[in-house]
Amino acid sequence: MVAPIAVYAIAISFYPIIYSLAISFFRYRLTDPSQTRSFIGLDNYVRAINDEGARTAVINTLVFVVGAVALEFALGLGLALLLWRDTRLNKIAAALLLIPISLTPLVSGLVWRAMLNADFGSIGWYLANFLGQREGLTAQSTTAMLAVIIVDAWQWTPLVMLVLLAGLKSLPVEPFEAAQVDGAGRWATVRHLAVPMLAPTIVLALLIRTMDAFKLFDVVFAMTQGGPGLTTTVLNFDVYKQGLVFFDMGYAAALSNILLVMIGIFAVIYIGVAGRQRREGLRVAAVRARA
Amino acid sequence: MREPRRVALARSALVVAALVFFLFPFFWLLQTSFKPPIDVFSAPPKWTFGPTLANYAATFRDFDVPLFLRNSTLIALGSTALSMALGVPAAYAIARSRSAGLRSFANVFLIIRMIPPVAMLLPVYLLMRDLRVLGTYQAVIAINTVLDSAFVVWMLQSTFRQVPTEIEDAALCDGCSRFGAFWRVALPLARPGLIAAALFCVLFSWNDFIFALLLTSPSTKTLPVALLATFSSQDIGWGELAVMSQVTVLPVVAVAIYLNRNLVRGLTTGAE
Numbered sequence: 001m002v003a004p005i006a007v008y009a010i011a012i013s014f015y016p017i018i019y020s021l022a023i024s025f026f027r028y029r030l031t032d033p034s035q036t037r038s039f040i041g042l043d044n045y046v047r048a049i050n051d052e053g054a055r056t057a058v059i060n061t062l063v064f065v066v067g068a069v070a071l072e073f074a075l076g077l078g079l080a081l082l083l084w085r086d087t088r089l090n091k092i093a094a095a096l097l098l099i100p101i102s103l104t105p106l107v108s109g110l111v112w113r114a115m116l117n118a119d120f121g122s123i124g125w126y127l128a129n130f131l132g133q134r135e136g137l138t139a140q141s142t143t144a145m146l147a148v149i150i151v152d153a154w155q156w157t158p159l160v161m162l163v164l165l166a167g168l169k170s171l172p173v174e175p176f177e178a179a180q181v182d183g184a185g186r187w188a189t190v191r192h193l194a195v196p197m198l199a200p201t202i203v204l205a206l207l208i209r210t211m212d213a214f215k216l217f218d219v220v221f222a223m224t225q226g227g228p229g230l231t232t233t234v235l236n237f238d239v240y241k242q243g244l245v246f247f248d249m250g251y252a253a254a255l256s257n258i259l260l261v262m263i264g265i266f267a268v269i270y271i272g273v274a275g276r277q278r279r280e281g282l283r284v285a286a287v288r289a290r291a
Numbered sequence: 292m293r294e295p296r297r298v299a300l301a302r303s304a305l306v307v308a309a310l311v312f313f314l315f316p317f318f319w320l321l322q323t324s325f326k327p328p329i330d331v332f333s334a335p336p337k338w339t340f341g342p343t344l345a346n347y348a349a350t351f352r353d354f355d356v357p358l359f360l361r362n363s364t365l366i367a368l369g370s371t372a373l374s375m376a377l378g379v380p381a382a383y384a385i386a387r388s389r390s391a392g393l394r395s396f397a398n399v400f401l402i403i404r405m406i407p408p409v410a411m412l413l414p415v416y417l418l419m420r421d422l423r424v425l426g427t428y429q430a431v432i433a434i435n436t437v438l439d440s441a442f443v444v445w446m447l448q449s450t451f452r453q454v455p456t457e458i459e460d461a462a463l464c465d466g467c468s469r470f471g472a473f474w475r476v477a478l479p480l481a482r483p484g485l486i487a488a489a490l491f492c493v494l495f496s497w498n499d500f501i502f503a504l505l506l507t508s509p510s511t512k513t514l515p516v517a518l519l520a521t522f523s524s525q526d527i528g529w530g531e532l533a534v535m536s537q538v539t540v541l542p543v544v545a546v547a548i549y550l551n552r553n554l555v556r557g558l559t560t561g562a563e
Contacts, residue, residue, distance in 0.1 A: 016414035094552040102547040105500040122336040256410035
């Protein structure tokens with residue numbers, strides 16, 4: 001039953017990878033009148049290493065991924081713990097928090113761009129007139145990345161919350177009752193009981209978000225177009241710019257392969273951690289079964 | 292365990308504060324779509340105004356909104372149906388497989404989801420051009436299906452692993468075929484997970500912007516692509532943009548909230 005999807009997925013998704021690997025060794029610009037492809041070996045990669053813009057994009061990507069995922073995790077865990085208890089308000093809140101998740105990312109980018117606008121934005125105007133952010137968060141090179149991170153956190157914290165909440169609700173109740181009988185405090189219960197038991201779910205939530213954070217595009221496209229300067233140009237946006245704005249296909253392919261390697265390193269780490277956790281989970285289950 | 296009144300109150304206050312932050316942009320969108328055009332750019336921002344349908348009238352006059360709605364719906368439903376048809380049996384087969392090789396094959400689908408869409412853009416464009424399907428629904432559905440079905444397999448194989456095998460074994464003993472066990476036993480038991488996976492597929496394809504931008508023609512444009520056109524034309528204000536955004540986000544927001552119970556349950560089975 002795996003065969004149809006495997007053939008289909010591999011044909012359409014590995015074809016682009018192989019194509020982009022091949023084309024990255026060529027000089028191939030759609031703006032050349034002759035449109036010739038000439039083999040240049042590793043030149044595109046050498047160019048990327050020496051390219052100030054590409055280096056900035058790599059750093060921006062890392063800053064964004066770490067910043068956004070950390071913020072989303074911290075807020076998401078806090079929210080999940082807040083909504084853990086089954087009250088009416090909490091149920092309504094959990095349902096309403098689906099709104100940011102289902103909003104089209106392009107729309108979130110545009111909406112936040114308007115709201116943060118210093119001249120008329122319903123948040124930006126107040127920031128400009130009372131907190132001295134005269135040009136608006138998205139137009140200042142010092143705050144533009146922060147603005148992008150805030151928008152991403154606004155949109156995806158609820159997803160992290162939802163995954164963690166689902167995990168919390170599936171935890172067995174006995175250990176928590178035991179902790180209460182033993183007189184453990186609220187904070188100690190969360191720190192020493194809920195969080196460790198939640199570890200597999202936490203890894204899953206971090207995986208989902210990190211994977212998508214590397215692929216950030218729509219919000220940058222709608223909000224800042226990578227600017228001001230290169231301050232919000234993440235690697236994924238740089239690939240788009242080189243390929244579909246400057247039509248330098250060989251170089252764009254080389255950059256996208258660098259991004260793929262970055263994601264690949266992360267994937268290997270994740271698969272390692274998840275594998276170790278599965279084994280540890282089994283051990284915990286075994287200990288619990290014996291006790 | 293019961294909470295002291297003070298703690299419960301503080302908790303509710305925090306929940307309400309979080310709701311205000313997370314819902315404000317949506318509220319802003321709704322508010323802007325009903326604002327008279329001159330009030331949209333007023334400084335300081337106007338919070339009270341006489342609501343008007345002028346922006347709605349203008350948007351439906353200037354743009355073929357029903358066409359975009361139809362395109363988005365067809366593409367989202369087509370991609371979801373195909374992704375589920377391909378992904379669900381594969382997820383089941385992987386979950387029930389005894390071979391370690393096949394089970395680690397699940398990671399391949401994870402890797403597919405990791406490929407940045409921008410990296411796939413040009414090759415996919417050229418592929419679709421060579422297949423002569425540029426600008427058709429099929430082109431966008433095909434690429435969405437690759438990404439969404441990979442997600443379905445990856446998410447549902449852990450869901451199916453949660454479904455106890457004993458019931459299926461019993462069914463098999465009673466003369467049910469393997470396919471019967473899958474269709475009559477495993478599928479109904481995994482229902483919340485299936486609904487959650489399908490909802491995510493709808494969200495992914497409905498909200499996709501970059502593939503639709505490249506692969507659709509004026510007559511097959513989806514809502515996000517049309518929205519960008521609204522934004523780029525100079526004489527269009529935020530009012531009309533807000534209306535287009537409303538039309539784009541309302542259907543999926545409604546579906547997501549309607550299915551929210553399944554979503555939480557579906558994620559629970561998927562998370563372990």
